[in-house]
Amino acid sequence: MKTYVVMLAGGRGSRMNASVNKILMPLCGTPVIIRSLQAFSPYADETVIVARPDEQKLIQDEITRFGLSLPFRFAAGGETRQQSVLSGLKCLSPDPSDIILIHDAARCLVSPDLIERIIRSVAESGTGIPGVPATSTYKLCDADSFVTDTPDRSCLYEIQTPQGFTAETIIPASLRAAEDGIDCTDDACVLEHYGIPVKVVRGDPSNIKLTEPADLERARSILEGGASFMRIGMGYDVHRLVEGRKLILCGVEVPFELGLLGHSDADVALHALMDAMLGACALGDIGKHFPDSDEKYRGVSSVLLLTETNRILSEHGFAVYNADITIAAQKPKLLPYIAEMKANTAQAVGLPEDRISVKATTTEKLGFEGRMEGISAYAVCTVVAKER
Ligand code: MG
Numbered sequence: 001m002k003t004y005v006v007m008l009a010g011g012r013g014s015r016m017n018a019s020v021n022k023i024l025m026p027l028c029g030t031p032v033i034i035r036s037l038q039a040f041s042p043y044a045d046e047t048v049i050v051a052r053p054d055e056q057k058l059i060q061d062e063i064t065r066f067g068l069s070l071p072f073r074f075a076a077g078g079e080t081r082q083q084s085v086l087s088g089l090k091c092l093s094p095d096p097s098d099i100i101l102i103h104d105a106a107r108c109l110v111s112p113d114l115i116e117r118i119i120r121s122v123a124e125s126g127t128g129i130p131g132v133p134a135t136s137t138y139k140l141c142d143a144d145s146f147v148t149d150t151p152d153r154s155c156l157y158e159i160q161t162p163q164g165f166t167a168e169t170i171i172p173a174s175l176r177a178a179e180d181g182i183d184c185t186d187d188a189c190v191l192e193h194y195g196i197p198v199k200v201v202r203g204d205p206s207n208i209k210l211t212e213p214a215d216l217e218r219a220r221s222i223l224e225g226g227a228s229f230m231r232i233g234m235g236y237d238v239h240r241l242v243e244g245r246k247l248i249l250c251g252v253e254v255p256f257e258l259g260l261l262g263h264s265d266a267d268v269a270l271h272a273l274m275d276a277m278l279g280a281c282a283l284g285d286i287g288k289h290f291p292d293s294d295e296k297y298r299g300v301s302s303v304l305l306l307t308e309t310n311r312i313l314s315e316h317g318f319a320v321y322n323a324d325i326t327i328a329a330q331k332p333k334l335l336p337y338i339a340e341m342k343a344n345t346a347q348a349v350g351l352p353e354d355r356i357s358v359k360a361t362t363t364e365k366l367g368f369e370g371r372m373e374g375i376s377a378y379a380v381c382t383v384v385a386k387e388r
Helices: 032-040 053-065 081-089 112-125 167-180 187-193 213-223 268-280 302-315 335-349
Strands: 003-008 046-051 072-076 099-104 127-133 147-149 157-159 163-166 200-202 231-243 258-260 318-328 356-361 374-385
Touching: 003 032, 003 081, 032 046, 032 053, 032 099, 032 112, 046 053, 046 081, 053 072, 072 081, 081 099, 081 167, 099 112, 099 167, 112 127, 112 163, 112 200, 127 187, 163 167, 163 187, 167 187, 231 268, 268 302, 268 318, 268 335, 268 374, 302 318, 302 335, 318 335, 335 356
Parallel strands: 003 046, 003 099, 046 072, 127 200, 318 356
Antiparallel strands: 099 163, 127 157, 127 163, 231 258, 231 374, 318 374
8 A cells, every 4th residue: 555645835825925935935944845745755655746837946956955855746736726636636546545645735844643643544444634623613604794603613623734535535536526616625625525424633733834924933933842942131231421422222313412421322222232132142242242442343333233243143043033122211201212213123133123122211310310320221132043
């Protein structure tokens, strides 16, 4: 008994906001399609990769680059999922009892356990599709969004791939569905249409389908073991307020009668952030990387130093995930400048603005900040392994 895999790789990735097909996107250094092919390679006697003709060469190049040795061929995708599957099935010449696994390449976290459960189910009952029991309540609605029914949750499953069938089950049904013009959203549905029983086996919540950008982050977090790979850094800085200097905070020049004294532009907030970033990676502090004895840093914009700090992190395989900065100043009012401060900071570290927080507080006239002798800043950031 042989096992064949039909790997559906023809997605367009339009919801990924990416120009490239999502299955070619790297996930922790390895393209999604390669991860999916690797997962099945111990089980597959032969694999058909269903892909757009213009992407087959790119996929072939990745297979070569990663040294994957598996018997495979390409089939051109169709307009619909069902047509793509059929195009893949037509490339095969299996025996009736051989097993065919149909898989969405975008579910690249599929585990060996799950693949084995599906193969066992097909061997025992002719079919096997993975399902995760529903945890939410689902409603059936009419065309005007009025609820018509609430299905019993204990009977509902969210269906994944790989979907497994014997050749004698799936191939005739798929050919017949094409002739009858029946459109289905998954492969099991074709069998259901002709009254063929389909067995659901336990799915895997980690077997997510990569559809939108956040799914890539979820997948990364699953692959990297979640928070265990996250580092946290803390930074603190103080500069003296004097006359005749500009007040620059997170790269924004804030109109005020006093400014911060320092060798560089004395941007106390960004200095705290840089120390947090370097601290998270155990790479020293800004004094080590940008010594104030070095003339080239005289009057330099701290935004440039932040960009450089980000590059240093990147060189060591790290990337900032998020940062939170608090500026302690009695005066001036900073609220009108916060949005620009966030935008500057986010841009310098190449992050979306929703990952950067900048806050300001007074110290109720207490301490040196309260007496307006100086301004202090605190920063905390998290750092993750950079995507390679
Ligand atoms: Mg400083």
